[in-house]
Amino acid sequence: MNKLLYVNIGGVVFQIDESAYQQLDNYLNSIRRKYQNSPDGDEIIKDIEHRIAELMYERVGERGAITGKHVEEIISVMGKPEDFDGNTEQFEKTNTYEEPVYKTGGSKFFRDKENNVLGGVCAGFGARFDIDPLWIRLAFLVSFFAAGTGFLLYIILWAIIPEAKTTAEKLEMRGEKIDINNIEKTVKDGAKQFGKKVNEFGEEVKQTFSKEHIDKTKRNAGDFIEDVAQTLRPVFQTVVKIFVFGALIVSLLIVVVTGIELLTNWGSDFSEIQFFGNHITEGSDQAWLLITCAIALFIIPLIGIIFSSVKYLLGVKRKTKFVSASLGLLWTACLLVVIYLGITIGRNFKYESAVSAKLQLTQPVSETMYVKLQSVKLPLSDNSIVNWSIKKDHEDDSLIFKQINIEIEKSLDTAFVVIINKTARGYDRANAKNNAQFFNYNVIQSSDSVINIPSLVTIGETEKWRDQSVEILIRVPQNKNIVIDDALDFYLDHNEYTAGLKDIELFNNKLKMTSTGLKPVN
């Protein structure tokens, strides 16, 4: 689709398509620049326009439609301004007309399929910024090794940037050369324009708030707002662009870091997934699927963000419904899989059941029971495990955790009693009970007055984790004593029997069971 314009050249009216118009305008401007200091500049331009009109007329007749091809032909017939006769030396030196330079506001990117290696993305960028594409290819190649950032970006750019097909597009693809002058000019122009806008805005405000204009202002409030909006639009656009750029960088970083993480942990993650599969899901296949989909759920929107921000920043208005649709579909599929697996796993935790067992005890002769913590040696030197945390034992892939609670109660008779309640979950009651029954946790009486509480629960390599937990009830008869090791601090649940005691009294201290609870002996 091409917009058609009407132009009056040398007194003759022609139809011309937009890109051809730009080409022609650029050409005439370059001539104008050459003769801008010459007193007869206008006349020369007029003569040349006159001739251009003749050449156009020869090609399309009156009111005919001029295309980029015609303009190119005409420009080649007329020649480059630097070959033209200059009035004085200085013009020849300072003004050279290079290959058509198209200032397109930095919004036209095309892929150059004529100089491509893959999709012509680098060649297109090279043409756009007038750089040897080799450098851009090198940059991409280097970033290929940065966890494939370049690869990802390349694929996205390939999908977004259209191919330069028509001559006009091929010409538009060739952008301005990036050099110091150019950058300076762009910055200056931008600053000037901004300054002008701000001044205009200031004038506007001054006028608007002067007394004579108050009434008028009321009438023109709408216009005023419109003007303000117009003035602030470039500012907003800049802010949005910066924001979008930030989003792009952050998304890219996250994707890349995730990529690096996955790649570098590839080997060890196998065993992690194996472990996860053994203890939580039904085997490692399910674990693989779940983890892959979960990562995809998080990566796909980021790719979407990268995609659309690149599109926005390059000003590509190409429809990318196919890409967004497939990304959306993929994401939905992943979501469904995650939900399905979540439900499957969740079902295994539906019912809870407990198994209770009384420990065979020898009553202490001294009438004092010592409760101690038996440290299960941690293969990992990690002392930060608190109650709920689950750790992997790297030696044999068994699972260890600290889901252990101790409560001290009053015995109903004159004997010490230790009851161990084991709880677990399962897909039905029988399964839950089974799960509770078959995990190992052994409290041992090492002498007649010492009970050892293992510090951790260990679940074997192939056993499932089903929220197993242990509750140990220690019943102390009235007027008999108990000493609780302070290492049990984390495990002890406070209840009415220990309520009045401070930690310093509670631990490593002989306590007597009275009718109102435990009391320090001294």
Place this chain on the structure above:
Amino acid sequence: MHYVCTMNVENAQAQMRKGVLEYCILAIINEGEIYPTDVINRLKESNLLVAEGTVYPLLNRLKTMELLSYKWVESNSGPPRKYYQLTDNGRLFLTELNKTWHELAHAVSINTKTLNTSQQ
């Protein structure tokens, strides 16, 4: 290497053409009042002209030097056209150029004689 040579040759050729272009244009206009497009057509017939755009600044300069003058003539197709003719100064100037050209042509033919005979 080949590319560079071609570029240099083209550049030298353009310089040569540029030098004689002014002389030829004055000579063509000397034949009578003429419209620039016809000047261009004449120059193109003789393969002297590459870039048409060159003619206009040149005509303008010759006019500023008061070697040429023009008048407007109504056209049947399109806007009025400029018709150029030589001024008295222009005719003098052309005579001088003509003299110089013949001297040059003579000098060139003497100096390139060996080149042309050895080539055959």
